[in-house]
Amino acid sequence: MPFGPPERSARFPLGPVRVGNPVSSYHGARLVNDVAFLLASNAQTIADCTLDYAYGGGNADVTAFYIRSPGAQALLVGVEFQELDGGSATVTVTNNGSALTWLEANSLDGAHALPTPPGSTHIPQMFHGIADVSGLTVGTLYRLKFAVTTATAATLQRVFVREIPEAQIAPESAPTTEVGANAAWPFYRPGRHDASAGLVAGVANDALGFVRLIDQIEHARTQWKNWRQWCYPEIDASAPQTTSTVMGAFTWPGAVTYTPSWYTRARHLYGTTAGTATSENVQVFARYKCGGTGGTIRVIADGVNNDFAVAAAGAYTTVTLGTMSFKNAAASQRVLVQLNAKVTTAGTLYVPTIAFASLES
Amino acid sequence: MTSYIGQRLDDGASLPGQLIKMPSAATGAFIRDNKPIGSNVAMALHNNASHLANDNVRHLAWWEGNTGLSQVSGWSGLRDGAAPDASQPADVEWEISWTRVVAKHFGPFMGIQDRLGTDGAPLLRRIVVEVDVAPTSIVLYAAIMAGFAPLPPYNGPLVISRTSPSSGINTISLDATSTLPAAEPIACRPAATTYGALAYPSWFWVWVGWKSASGADKIKSISVYEQRT
Numbered sequence: 001m002p003f004g005p006p007e008r009s010a011r012f013p014l015g016p017v018r019v020g021n022p023v024s025s026y027h028g029a030r031l032v033n034d035v036a037f038l039l040a041s042n043a044q045t046i047a048d049c050t051l052d053y054a055y056g057g058g059n060a061d062v063t064a065f066y067i068r069s070p071g072a073q074a075l076l077v078g079v080e081f082q083e084l085d086g087g088s089a090t091v092t093v094t095n096n097g098s099a100l101t102w103l104e105a106n107s108l109d110g111a112h113a114l115p116t117p118p119g120s121t122h123i124p125q126m127f128h129g130i131a132d133v134s135g136l137t138v139g140t141l142y143r144l145k146f147a148v149t150t151a152t153a154a155t156l157q158r159v160f161v162r163e164i165p166e167a168q169i170a171p172e173s174a175p176t177t178e179v180g181a182n183a184a185w186p187f188y189r190p191g192r193h194d195a196s197a198g199l200v201a202g203v204a205n206d207a208l209g210f211v212r213l214i215d216q217i218e219h220a221r222t223q224w225k226n227w228r229q230w231c232y233p234e235i236d237a238s239a240p241q242t243t244s245t246v247m248g249a250f251t252w253p254g255a256v257t258y259t260p261s262w263y264t265r266a267r268h269l270y271g272t273t274a275g276t277a278t279s280e281n282v283q284v285f286a287r288y289k290c291g292g293t294g295g296t297i298r299v300i301a302d303g304v305n306n307d308f309a310v311a312a313a314g315a316y317t318t319v320t321l322g323t324m325s326f327k328n329a330a331a332s333q334r335v336l337v338q339l340n341a342k343v344t345t346a347g348t349l350y351v352p353t354i355a356f357a358s359l360e361s
Numbered sequence: 362m363t364s365y366i367g368q369r370l371d372d373g374a375s376l377p378g379q380l381i382k383m384p385s386a387a388t389g390a391f392i393r394d395n396k397p398i399g400s401n402v403a404m405a406l407h408n409n410a411s412h413l414a415n416d417n418v419r420h421l422a423w424w425e426g427n428t429g430l431s432q433v434s435g436w437s438g439l440r441d442g443a444a445p446d447a448s449q450p451a452d453v454e455w456e457i458s459w460t461r462v463v464a465k466h467f468g469p470f471m472g473i474q475d476r477l478g479t480d481g482a483p484l485l486r487r488i489v490v491e492v493d494v495a496p497t498s499i500v501l502y503a504a505i506m507a508g509f510a511p512l513p514p515y516n517g518p519l520v521i522s523r524t525s526p527s528s529g530i531n532t533i534s535l536d537a538t539s540t541l542p543a544a545e546p547i548a549c550r551p552a553a554t555t556y557g558a559l560a561y562p563s564w565f566w567v568w569v570g571w572k573s574a575s576g577a578d579k580i581k582s583i584s585v586y587e588q589r590t
Binding site for chain 2: 332
């Protein structure tokens with residue numbers, strides 16, 4: 001029977017789990033609930049990209065990267081346009097070049113022109129669609145492309161991508177595709193053997209048993225990702241870029257060359273002091289184009305340089321740059337992220353999208 | 362505990378809690394049918410679930426700018442809004458129009474309400490807004506708005522902050538003091554599924570605004586993320 005995953009974790013004390021005390025069904029029940037919260041309610045926030053003022057409008061492709069988490073069945077995608085009287089554009093959102101399977105396309109399938117908000121108005125107007133991602137492979141990188149075709153000089157303002165939490169899960173009916181464990185297990189049975197009744201080891205691919213719970217907790221560790229991502233139009237005039245052969249700041253769409261300081265909270269899984277803390281490992285993805293003989297993208301995390309070489313590419317290309325660490329030992333697990341770049345010999349390096357996603361193995 | 366998070370081993374450490382690595386679920390040799398699991402196994406499982414609930418918090422948005430700011434409140438010239446007159450309350454959220462020349466907005470986000478309120482109510486996780494400012498004379502605003510639609514904060518923020526920032530990074534912590542309102546339904550399953558087709562997440566938006574008195578002011582970057590208190 002399907003059940004609704006809790007909206008939050010339980011304030012469960014460890015005191016009752018004492019040596020010498022029976023460890024019985026209610027421990028399993030609490031874990032069933034918390035696993036459901038971790039995988040079905042605590043949905044990933046994928047991307048929220050506000051494009052710069054200076055992007056001049058017109059046709060544009062914008063890329064956001066996405067890796068499905070095991071609990072997600074649907075994805076919320078959306079756009080906003082800048083205010084302009086009489087403006088309109090079509091937006092087609094695709095996944096690795098193929099049409100998305102829509103639950104509600106709401107005209108993000110390119111079928112209809114989307115009107116811009118009237119000029120000199122100030123209430124944002126967003127268009128959103130809901131895609132079915134149940135067929136996507138968990139853990140695989142996908143490229144969500146927002147292709148904007150403008151009938152006038154409409155200017156894309158924002159794009160966003162979110163996983164949608166689950167209302168109900170039914171692991172007992174489809175244990176290999178549904179997250180969580182059967183909420184009807186473990187059960188309490190009055191009698192002589194009540195302490196052990198219903199306790200089973202089980203297997204990972206069945207919906208009940210402690211082995212299933214261990215497997216699901218592992219999913220919450222390895223397959224749930226914290227995303228940090230920004231994206232710009234894949235237009236040479238609008239993408240962050242550099243022509244310098246000396247490592248330094250990007251030139252941003254507003255024609256300003258500087259190094260922004262971004263902050264995020266690093267995930268902390270292991271170690272209890274600054275000396276023993278294991279940093280969050282993240283995988284870095286980018287869309288880029290580079291002339292000459294290629295270039296280097298530098299990610300500076302709390303002052304530590306992480307250099308990723310990119311080959312020459314005549315068209316915008318998806319690349320997995322590699323892995324790096326976000327330190328989590330600072331107060332509030334706060335980490336400073338900055339970006340620099342250079343070309344190796346000549347040409348221009350453009351980086352319209354870069355994304356960091358947690359990587360736990 | 363300040364959150365709806367279970368107790369963890371090493372809860373008093375400088376970096377509270379950590380995961381306990383377990384043997385592979387594929388073996389599970391330490392668990393046997395119809396035998397109570399050991400308290401050490403139970404503690405590790407509960408600890409791990411609690412720690413992941415604590416640390417699986419989400420980054421929300423980054424933005425870069427660094428262009429000069431308009432020296433306006435943003436109300437002038439609007440077709441669909443006007444500054445409140447003197448007879449109306451002079452609330453903070455009415456000091457600017459929240460148009461895109463004086464504000465940025467991020468959302469909609471699904472709210473996770475697992476922060477513990479003083480009366481026991483579950484509240485939205487702390488939202489941290491970090492703004493890199495090059496000010497001469499600027500007022501900075503940050504607010505959380507509830508709902509799926511992007512309504513400017515003068516419609517009634519869940520929480521709002523007004524600061525006169527210093528040059529450099531300014532960290533603003535937004536702690537909502539009331540729960541998000543009733544959720545709006547949204548499709549969350551393929552149409553063929555016979556259960557749970559609509560979810561009811563509670564949505565929210567984060568707004569960051571400014572009022573500049575000098576064309577030399579700049580907002581150089583904005584970061585928004587969830588944080589534990």
